[in-house]
Every structure is written in C-alpha cells, then in structure tokens.
Amino acid sequence: MAEIFAYIKHANGVADDSALELIVAAKKIAPDASVTAVVTGTGADLDTICNEMATVYNAVWKIDNAALAYPNAEVIRKALVNILPGDSIVLLPHDTFGMDLGPGLSIKMDSTFAADIVDIEGVDGGTLKIVRQEFSGMASAHVTCDIAGGAVLNIRPGVFQADENKYGGDVVDKSGDAGDLSTKRTFLEVVEAEAGDVDITKSEILVSVGRGIEDEDNVEIVFDLAKAMGADVACSRPIVDAKWLEKSRQVGTSGQTVKPKVYLAMGISGSFQHLGGIKGNPFIVAVNKNMKAPIFQVADVGIEADILEFIPELTEAIEGL
Amino acid sequence: MEILVCVKRVPDTSENEIDINSDGNDIERDDLVYSVNEWDNYAVEEAIQIVDKVGGSVTVVTVGDDESEEVLRREMAMGANNGLLLTDDAFEGSDGKGIATILKGAVEKGNYDLIMTGAQADDGAAQVGGMLAAMMDYPYASLVNLIETGDGKLKVGREIEGGNQEMNEIELPCVLSIQTGINEPRYVGIRGIRKVASVEIPELGVADLGLDAGAIGAGAAKVKRLDYFVPDTGEGAEMLTGSTEEIIAKLVEYLKAKGGLK
Numbered sequence: 001m002a003e004i005f006a007y008i009k010h011a012n013g014v015a016d017d018s019a020l021e022l023i024v025a026a027k028k029i030a031p032d033a034s035v036t037a038v039v040t041g042t043g044a045d046l047d048t049i050c051n052e053m054a055t056v057y058n059a060v061w062k063i064d065n066a067a068l069a070y071p072n073a074e075v076i077r078k079a080l081v082n083i084l085p086g087d088s089i090v091l092l093p094h095d096t097f098g099m100d101l102g103p104g105l106s107i108k109m110d111s112t113f114a115a116d117i118v119d120i121e122g123v124d125g126g127t128l129k130i131v132r133q134e135f136s137g138m139a140s141a142h143v144t145c146d147i148a149g150g151a152v153l154n155i156r157p158g159v160f161q162a163d164e165n166k167y168g169g170d171v172v173d174k175s176g177d178a179g180d181l182s183t184k185r186t187f188l189e190v191v192e193a194e195a196g197d198v199d200i201t202k203s204e205i206l207v208s209v210g211r212g213i214e215d216e217d218n219v220e221i222v223f224d225l226a227k228a229m230g231a232d233v234a235c236s237r238p239i240v241d242a243k244w245l246e247k248s249r250q251v252g253t254s255g256q257t258v259k260p261k262v263y264l265a266m267g268i269s270g271s272f273q274h275l276g277g278i279k280g281n282p283f284i285v286a287v288n289k290n291m292k293a294p295i296f297q298v299a300d301v302g303i304e305a306d307i308l309e310f311i312p313e314l315t316e317a318i319e320g321l
Numbered sequence: 322m323e324i325l326v327c328v329k330r331v332p333d334t335s336e337n338e339i340d341i342n343s344d345g346n347d348i349e350r351d352d353l354v355y356s357v358n359e360w361d362n363y364a365v366e367e368a369i370q371i372v373d374k375v376g377g378s379v380t381v382v383t384v385g386d387d388e389s390e391e392v393l394r395r396e397m398a399m400g401a402n403n404g405l406l407l408t409d410d411a412f413e414g415s416d417g418k419g420i421a422t423i424l425k426g427a428v429e430k431g432n433y434d435l436i437m438t439g440a441q442a443d444d445g446a447a448q449v450g451g452m453l454a455a456m457m458d459y460p461y462a463s464l465v466n467l468i469e470t471g472d473g474k475l476k477v478g479r480e481i482e483g484g485n486q487e488m489n490e491i492e493l494p495c496v497l498s499i500q501t502g503i504n505e506p507r508y509v510g511i512r513g514i515r516k517v518a519s520v521e522i523p524e525l526g527v528a529d530l531g532l533d534a535g536a537i538g539a540g541a542a543k544v545k546r547l548d549y550f551v552p553d554t555g556e557g558a559e560m561l562t563g564s565t566e567e568i569i570a571k572l573v574e575y576l577k578a579k580g581g582l583k
C-alpha cells in the first residue's frame with residue numbers, strides 16, 4: 001500500500017475543518033496505514049499548525065517557503081510534485097481550493113483522480129471503492145478507482161466527521177525539497193465580500209428561496225411569507241446569479257453561514273454547497289415538487305408541493321392566526 | 322484573442338426526475354430533457370464578451386455523440402463563431418482524464434490563447450479544466466468570476482469561500498474554469514438556433530486528433546462506475562400529507578413549537 005498524505009488547509013493560524021476530516025477518510029481507506037499531514041506556508045502560523053497536526057496525524061511534513069505564504073494552488077502543486085513519492089495517495093478537501101489543485105496534481109503525479117467522494121468502502125488489491133453522487137445528488141454511484149499508481153482523492157467537506165482518535169507523530173521539515181516554485185499564475189489579493197442591507201447570519205427565522213421560484217416576479221410572495229412569519233429572506237445561489245436578490249442573502253459555502261432556529265427551504269434542491277452554509281442544527285422545512293430532491297434527506301419536515309401555490313396559501317393562513 | 326470553450330451536453334436536473342434503471346448500471350435516459358451544462362453557458366457568454374471587446378473568435382467544442390451537436394448549435398446561436406464535434410466510438414467510457422486527453426487533441430490542432438471550461442458539470446467533478454491545463458503545461462485558475470484582459474496576460478478573480486474573491490494575474494495561454502454569476506448569459510430563441518442550423522460543424526475522431534487510442538475510452542479509464550444505487554439515508558424528513566389545509570395546519574403547529582413564528 002502506497003503512503004497516504006492529507007493536505008492541511010489553514011489560514012491565520014487556524015486549521016480548516018477538513019484537516020480533522022481527511023484523516024478519518026484516510027483511515028477508511030486503510031485503518032492501519034500511517035497517514036502524513038502535509039502543511040505548507042511560512043513563519044509562526046505554519047509551526048502552530050504543524051504542531052497541532054502532529055498530535056493527530058502519524059507524521060507531519062512541513063514545507064516552509066515564502067512563495068507558499070498564500071495558498072496558490074499552482075505553487076502548491078509544484079511543491080507537492082517535487083516532494084511526494086510518485087505513487088502517493090493524496091487527500092484534499094473538495095472545495096474551492098481542492099478543485100483548483102486536485103485535477104492538475106493528478107496529471108503531474110501521473111495518478112488517478114476522483115472528485116467529491118462522499119464515502120469510502122475500502123481497498124481490494126489496487127482498487128479503491130468509493131461512493132459519489134451525480135445529477136445534483138439525485139443518484140448515488142459506486143465507483144472504483146485504480147490506485148496502484150497513486151491517486152488524488154477530493155473528499156466532500158463535512159461527510160467524514162472528525163473523531164477523537166489521536167495517532168501522533170513527528171514534524172519532518174521537507175522545505176529543502178520544494179524545488180523551483182515559479183508559476184505563471186500570481187496571487188494578487190483577496191477582495192472581501194460586500195455587506196448587504198440585511199445580515200442573515202443573525203436571523204432566527206429564514207425563508208430561503210431557490211430556483212424553484214422560477215421567475216423574478218414571484219420573489220415577492222416569499223417576502224410576503226417572511227413578513228407574516230417575522231422572518232428574513234435568504235436564497236440559494238442561482239437566485240443571486242440571476243440578480244434577483246443581493247449576494248448578501250445567499251446561503252452556502254460561497255455565501256453566508258447562517259445559524260437560525262428555523263429554516264424554510266422553498267424550491268431548493270439541497271446541494272452540499274448550499275447545506276454547507278446552514279449550521280447550528282435548525283429545524284428545517286423543505287417544500288419541493290420533486291420527491292427525489294436531496295433536501296428531503298436532511299429536512300425535519302417535508303412537503304411535496306408547488307411553492308408558487310403553497311407559499312401564498314401558507315402566508316394567508318399565518319396572517320389569519 | 323482566439324478562445325476555445327469546452328461544453329458538455331447533460332441531463333437537465335431542474336427539468337427531470339432522475340430514476341435509476343432496473344439493472345442499476347445507468348439512469349433512465351429515455352425521457353430525459355438534455356441541455357447545455359449550466360456553467361458552460363456562462364463560459365461561452367464570457368468568451369463572446371471578450372471577443373466583442375478585443376477581437377478574435379470563439380470556438381465551442383464538445384466530446385460526445387451525434388446528439389451533442391445540438392448543444393454546439395445552441396452556443397453558436399449565442400454568438401460562438403465555430404463548432405467542433407469530437408466523436409468516435411473509441412471515446413466511449415472515457416473517464417475525466419480521457420475526456421481531457423481528447424480535448425487536448427483539439428487544443429493542439431488550433432492556436433488558442435485562452436481555453437475555458439465550466440467550473441463543473443453534472444457529475445460535480447470539476448476535473449476536466451485542471452487536467453487539460455496540466456497536460457498542456459498551461460497555467461490554470463478555477464471558479465473564475467471576473468476576467469480583465471491585458472497584454473499577454475489576464476487579471477482573473479476566483480470565487481473562494483464566503484463569497485470572497487481571490488485576484489490573480491495569469492499568463493496566456495491559459496485555462497480557466499468559469500463559475501456561474503460571472504455574467505448574464507444571453508437568451509437564445511428558436512430563431513437564433515434556426516439561423517445556425519445549416520452551418521457545417523466538423524467532426525473529428527481518434528485519427529484526426531492524432532490520439533493514442535490506448536489513452537482514451539473505457540480501456541484507459543482508471544475511474545469506473547460500478548452501479549447506481551439508492552443510498553440508505555436514514556429516516557429523512559417527516560412528509561406532511563393530506564389536503565393543503567391539513568398540511569398547512571400541521572406545519573403551523575410545528576412552526577409555533579419550534580419558534581418559527583414571531
């Protein structure tokens with residue numbers, strides 16, 4: 001069995017949630033495997049993360065270089081290709097960083113790439129059996145990956161829950177092996193998202209609307225319902241892409257993280273990027289006309305209905321209370 | 322600027338209920354409505370806008386079968402100048418790397434400054450663009466939601482977590498994967514599609530693209546789908562049933578109990 005590595009994402013001295021999830025995924029590939037955390041960056045923050053990971057992982061490889069101060073996937077790819085053994089199994093989070101790094105890394109390592117893995121069933125010889133979801137989560141598939149020559153495995157954030165296991169190991173400084181890190185893509189700056197007129201991160205009750213609302217003119221009925229309930233209006237990404245609502249109302253990994261008591265998902269399918277923005281275990285009500293919509297798997301209460309008819313009726317009933 | 326945009330024909334998940342067939346080896350495809358992958362429309366729109374500004378041409382390319390031609394025509398109706406259909410029985414069963422290898426063949430036959438893909442397609446893999454870039458040794462940026470053209474390079478914004486934007490400078494030629502929301506893709510009517518109905522779309526296969534048949538197709542795929550299945554997801558939601566009045570009455574009780582009404 002080839003060596004297993006997990007890339008540790010971190011910012012401002014804090015490790016990403018995926019740091020503790022990837023080792024759980026790695027141990028599902030091979031429970032007895034030694035799993036090495038790879039941490040790149042520079043300075044004191046890097047040491048903080050390395051020391052923290054050394055309490056959890058079997059080993060830590062530290063790569064300190066000024067060129068790695070910001071996690072530019074193109075630079076990190078070069079460092080990893082120079083440092084990791086050719087047949088390594090590399091685990092990354094399937095997020096905006098892992099999507100940037102993983103596919104190209106697999107080509108440069110001449111290894112197999114599998115994206116957005118939601119479960120791992122185990123290894124049989126050189127074959128890894130995983131579970132993926134396709135068609136917006138409406139179908140699940142067993143997929144086999146030939147990992148004999150190595151693999152890059154992008155793991156869906158949040159599905160492998162961090163556990164209490166602490167293996168522990170040493171920090172090994174691999175900075176000297178990083179090699180040439182020049183790239184044709186240069187990081188300039190991060191532009192922070194603008195604040196909007198409502199702050200949905202503070203809302204206790206959210207009526208959230210998705211593509212099922214079908215038309216900009218229909219968005220009004222959602223505001224009517226929210227008003228009757230004393231709720232704020234949030235939305236999924238396509239509503240923002242269409243410019244029907246402002247970006248500050250978008251719930252999800254590329255939008256806001258909300259912590260309401262009650263969340264009404266109206267015409268939202270329930271993609272993991274959307275659900276990733278809902279924290280604090282709220283009471284979720286889903287209204288959707290498609291019984292197969294994945295949102296029904298996570299909702300507490302589900303209603304199979306056309307929201308264009310259902311929302312006005314619900315508004316009327318609440319106004320009449 | 323010569324731009325190549327990769328587009329994929331996919332089942333439209335907002336129009337279809339996806340059912341697994343009785344053998345469990347595919348979904349029921351008979352009554353599916355297909356369309357262009359959502360992300361790819363944004364890529365084509367962006368390419369057209371860049372060419373409108375700085376000149377050049379937009380070529381759209383897909384790996385697929387005869388039926389995939391319709392998505393090329395749709396994108397040409399939007400304003401793409403040329404279409405390329407990459408089709409060959411030997412392509413069947415390719416994994417993401419196989420698709421990227423086939424697209425590389427098309428890239429090498431042209432002289433493109435910029436190659437665009439969608440950020441992801443129906444499998445949610447987000448893999449083809451990054452693979453193609455690495456195979457070509459071109460720089461890559463994924464999830465691009467802003468492009469400013471410059472001399473021999475571009476300034477691109479990448480969408481990162483929390484709605485923040487990571488600004489980068491990237492040298493041409495390069496590959497970018499495009500995120501939704503970067504623009505508002507123009508509407509294409511039936512008339513627009515009719516206008517391009519008779520435009521010749523070249524079809525290219527293994528030999529035309531100078532591909533090694535051993536590097537593509539089912540034989541080369543290291544990632545293989547075994548079957549589709551319905552996962553055991555635990556209990557799921559309690560579905561409220563009955564007449565609309567009954568459903569609403571039950572829902573209102575829940576909302577009151579859970580603090581959902583102020």
Ligand SMILES: Cc1cc2nc3c(=O)[nH]c(=O)nc-3n(C[C@H](O)[C@H](O)[C@H](O)COP(=O)(O)OP(=O)(O)OC[C@H]3O[C@@H](n4cnc5c(N)ncnc54)[C@H](O)[C@@H]3O)c2cc1C
Binds near residue numbers: 211255270305441
């Ligand atoms: C890197 C990345 C980041 C992303 N970040 C986010 C994010 O932060 N937030 C986010 O939301 N998405 C995000 N997405 C997009 C995400 O993958 C999904 O595409 C998106 O969440 C889908 O939104 P939706 O559920 O509204 O639309 P769809 O998936 O199209 O679902 C619409 C639903 O409405 C139902 N419906 C249709 N008409 C009706 C009707 N009349 N009545 C009732 N139901 C109806 C349909 O059955 C369907 O289930 C991101 C994607 C990527 C690649």
Ligand SMILES: Cc1cc2nc3c(=O)[nH]c(=O)nc-3n(C[C@H](O)[C@H](O)[C@H](O)COP(=O)(O)OP(=O)(O)OC[C@H]3O[C@@H](n4cnc5c(N)ncnc54)[C@H](O)[C@@H]3O)c2cc1C
Binds near residue numbers: 328360440443542545
């Ligand atoms: C019948 C059938 C059998 C299959 N068998 C396998 C298999 O055995 N193993 C396996 O791994 N996959 C298999 N696939 C999936 C198929 O190979 C995928 O097309 C491939 O994995 C790339 O698509 P994606 O959705 O992963 O692309 P992503 O990387 O998510 O898409 C990103 C972007 O890449 C571009 N792109 C993607 N596909 C194409 C294309 N075809 N033409 C032009 N541009 C494209 C588009 O710009 C798209 O927006 C099968 C598919 C079918 C229909």
